[in-house]
Amino acid sequence: EAGVAQSPRYKIIEKRQSVAFWCNPISGHATLYWYQQILGQGPKLLIQFQNNGVVDDSQLPKDRFSAERLKGVDSTLKIQPAKLEDSAVYLCASSFSPPDTQYFGPGTRLTVL
Amino acid sequence: QKEVEQNSGPLSVPEGAIASLNCTYSDRGSQSFFWYRQYSGKSPELIMSIYSNGDKEDGRFTAQLNKASQYVSLLIRDSQPSDSATYLCAVNSMASDAGNNRKLIWGLGTSLAVNP
Numbered sequence: 001e002a003g004v005a006q007s008p009r010y011k012i013i014e015k016r017q018s019v020a021f022w023c024n025p026i027s028g029h030a031t032l033y034w035y036q037q038i039l040g041q042g043p044k045l046l047i048q049f050q051n052n053g054v055v056d057d058s059q060l061p062k063d064r065f066s067a068e069r070l071k072g073v074d075s076t077l078k079i080q081p082a083k084l085e086d087s088a089v090y091l092c093a094s095s096f097s098p099p100d101t102q103y104f105g106p107g108t109r110l111t112v113l
Numbered sequence: 114q115k116e117v118e119q120n121s122g123p124l125s126v127p128e129g130a131i132a133s134l135n136c137t138y139s140d141r142g143s144q145s146f147f148w149y150r151q152y153s154g155k156s157p158e159l160i161m162s163i164y165s166n167g168d169k170e171d172g173r174f175t176a177q178l179n180k181a182s183q184y185v186s187l188l189i190r191d192s193q194p195s196d197s198a199t200y201l202c203a204v205n206s207m208a209s210d211a212g213n214n215r216k217l218i219w220g221l222g223t224s225l226a227v228n229p
Contacts, residue, residue, distance in 0.1 A: 042117075042201055042219035043157065056216055091156055098205075098215055101147065104156040 002026065004105035006092050012111045018080035021108045025073070025094030031055075033102060034067055034077050035091040043091055049075060050098070082112045115140045115206040119220035127228050132189040134223050136202030139183070144215075145205035146178055146185045151222065152198045160200070161187065192227045199224050 005024040013019050025032050030051050035043035046065065048056040051072040060067070064083070069075040079086055089109050093102040116139045126132045134148075145164055149157035161176040163169045163185065169176045175188040185204070189196055199222040206218045 040221070042203075042221045044219075045216055048216065089156075101159055101162055102217065104158070107156045 004092055004094050004103055006090075006105035006108055008108055009106060010109050010111075012113065013082055014113050015084055016081040018078065019082055019110065020076055020078045021090050021092075021110075023075045023077070023092030023105060025075075025092070026103055029094035029096055029103075030072070031095045031098050031100075032069055032075050033091075033093040033095075034075070035093065037089045037091055037107075039088075046077070048098070055098075079110075082110075084112050086110060087112045115204075115218045117202055117204050117218045117220040119200075119202050119223045121221060122224040123226050124223055125226045125228060126192050128192060128194060130192050130227075132192045132196065132225055132227070134187040134189075134200050134202075134225065135184060136186065136204075136220055137184045138202075138204040138206070138218070140204065140206040140218070141180075141183065143180075143204045143206050146176070147203040147205075147217070148174075148176060148185075148187045149201040149203060150198045151201055157201055189225075192225075194227050194229050197225055197227050 032049045034046045037043045046060045047067045049069040052069045067077045089107045091107045092105045095102045147162050148160045150160050151157045163176040163178045173190045177186045201222045202220040203217040
């Protein structure tokens, strides 16, 4: 069974630029999560999708972050414009349904200069 | 605000010893509890999940849950240098700001170092 796929693995941008991340969950997993993990901290949930609907985006900085999950499968997370404090690892995870076990992709390491 | 607390460590144990990792949580209604291992530069991977009071064993790993005291622990027997990582405790909790949705609340993780 293929795991959660993410791309790119690394991204370096300058502040005020925009960036987008892509995630393909495990086949059949209806729930998809985007997390932000800053070094030394636990993952922070940014947004949770159930199929293609948003279940929880209470911690998503909506003035600069956006996410979509078209057709209930792949998802993209966008930051525009980026700030220095957005430097982190962005993790995508999926589960069959909440509150089932979440499986993580390899993550995207974002550096904002 | 629902919380999950872990000692940040580092916890240092000699090879072959038992490593004990602890986690406390604030939401008495929590029903699912997870331990994830995260190597430096890698993403979290599931080690154990536990849903009922008591012990659950899987190889060298034992998860212990005590809902009355609101803690969950992870024991690693015969610790190996390859066990050196950060261990994240995650608790499924009712999200007070998202209707009836439940979401994982994560601890900050405990860094474990197993010394040869």
